[in-house]
Amino acid sequence: MIPIREFAGQYVAVFGLGRTGLATVRALQAGGAKVHAWDDNPVARERATEQGFDLVDINKRDWQQYSALVLSPGIPYRYPEPHRLVQMARMVGVEVIGDMELFARAVNAMPEHSRPKIIGVTGTNGKSTTTSLIGHVLKKAGKDVRVGGNIGIGVLDMAPLHANAVYVLELSSYQLDLCESLKCDVAVLLNVTPDHLERHGGMQGYINAKTRIFDNQSEKDLAVIGMDTMPTQILMAKMAAKRHQRCVGVSSTYALGRGVSAVHGRLFDSQSGRAMMIGDLSKIQTLPGAHNHQNAAAAYAACRGVGVDATVIMEAMATFPGLAHRQEVVGKVGGVTFVNDSKATNGQAAVQALKSYPKVYWIGGGVAKSDGLADVRPFYGHITKAYLIGEAQKQFSRELSDDVPHMNCGTLKRAVAEAMHDAANSGDEDPIVLLSPACASFDQFKDFEARGDEFKELVHGLMSDTERLRATV
Known part of the structure; x- marks a missing residue:
């Protein structure tokens, strides 16, 4: 845990008692703050109470006693309209701040020579894989590395701060919206495509939130910017011209004259300025596809930015175990391979x-984003047949129309x-x-x-059924 001492002896309201909210309560209390914690969801309140947290309904308190409101990232801050407690x-x-701002202030309060290294990773897609990959490489390189933020454990539940540590943080646009003071030694922006637009007032607001990482x-600091989306290309040009920090472009689409490329x-x-081949990413089974090759290029640039040797990076990447729910091969049933990519929560x-x-x-469907299958349409030819679920099934059925059997x-x-x-x-060879x-x-x-x-449980059930059938033959 990272104790937050800034509000020692003061009253602080914490709203939202998910993973990050509970971590915030613990950190503030450890630093001597008087915490009033609450959640509108009775299930979340019950779960917090079972874990020993004392709750106070901040809806009924005198708000002039509070020094800060620490808001969980999932609660509307600006758009579509601020939550009533924000107002x-x-x-x-x-x-009104978030847990990442508390972390940033705790780091900034330390003498500069005592501060840990911070690597921040954001982007519409790929940030979890890239964050985990950076953490894996740094661990293999012998670094005292802690991985968390929007992935794994909340940032304030991580091990205490010290000079030799490296914190690798996945940062969502929601978290960045609530953070003013975070200074990243290495900041990674992978890509920007439309997502969560209702929470940021449109595309420009979303871009603004993402670019706060810089x-x-x-x-002295390093900005690693993916060059495979137009907004990030424009950003790279602007930042490189200002020369405020060092900038490195990464791509799996273009062979960059200066930068890191996966060709x-x-x-x-x-x-x-001189291209050197570092290794063959196509041999790493846990990093399939061009998008993962860009993730690997970004991870490589970030790890080089904190002094890890190129050979060490490639050796470590070769042992990366991959992530659950990100193109995770669950297993084979009767020659059919099942792949779990449940993390794909938008078309891109x-x-x-x-x-x-x-x-x-x-298998697609659930709660559709505003652009539906617009990004998927150019790849309809990769779909032999679609199986639609959830609220989006009727909409997706219309979008697929006669183009894809479904x-x-x-x-x-x-x-x-x-x-x-x-x-x-189907008679297909190795169907997926x-x-x-x-x-x-x-x-x-x-x-x-x-x-x-649930997908994995269903597949494992099919595997068990197949085994039982074999045993009876």
């Missing part, structure tokens, strides 16, 4: 998986069964059933992890 805090001059950097799976470092993310396989039996399955259980039947009887929903999950599941876990 209440603003009315009485109480600052705020507070100095000429046909081969990783090249041309930061010096689903495209990355579809691009990795020439033909799939695709059926409305409603539930994931039925979709898995139908896809298994069709793939097993891919769950890559292009949708949020909260119509039928708590989160994308729960959706992916």
Whole structure:
């Protein structure tokens, strides 16, 4: 835990008692603050109470006593309209911040020579893989590394701060919106495509939130910017011209004259102006596809930025175990391979998986984003048949129309069964059933992890059924 001492002896309101909220309560209390914690969701309150937390309904308190409101990232801060408690805090001059801001202030309060290194990673897609990959490489390189933030454990639940540590933080746009003081030694922005626009007032607001990761950097710091989306290309040009910090472009689409490129799976470092081949990413089974090659290029640039040798980086990447719910191969049933990509909560993310396989039996649906299947449409040719679930099934059925054979399955259980039947009887060589929903999950599941876990359970059930059938023959 990282104790937060800034508010020692003062009253602080914490609203939202998920993973990050509970970590915030613990950190503030450890630093001597008087914490009033609350959540509008009775299930979250019950869970917090069971864990020993004392709750106070901050809706009924005098807000002039509070020094700050610490808001969980999932609660509306600006758009589509501020939550009523945010409005209440603003009315009485109480600052509204997030857990990442508390972390940043704790770091900034330390003498400069005692501060840990901070590597921040954001982007619409790929940030979890890139964050985990950087952490894996640094651990293999012998660094005292801690990985968390929007992935794994909350930032304030991480081990205490000290000079030799490296904190590798996945940062969502929601977290960045609530953070003013974070200074990253290495800041990574992978890509920007439309997502969460309702929470940021449109595309420009979303871009502004993402690019806050570069705020507070100095000429000693490194910005790693993916060059495969137009907004990030424009940003790179602007930042490179200002020369406020060192900038390195990374790409799996272009062979960069200066930067880090993954060309046909081969990783090249041309930061010096001369391209050197570093290794072959296509041999790493846990990093399939061009999108993962860009993630690897970004991880390489970040790790080089904190002094890790190129050879050490490639050796470590070769042992990367991959992430659950990100193109995770669950297993084979009767020759049919099942791939869990439940983390694909928008069309652009689903495209990355579809691009990795020439033909799939695709399971999609849930709560659709505003652009539906617009990003997926150019890759309809990769879909042999679609099996649609959740709220989006009717919309997706209209979008697929006569272009892609499809059926409305409603539930994931039925979709898995139908896809298994069709793939097993297709006569295809090595058929693949891919769950890559292009949708949020909260119509039928708590989160994308729960959706992916159910998919894996269903596949494991099919595997058990197959084993039982073999045993009776």
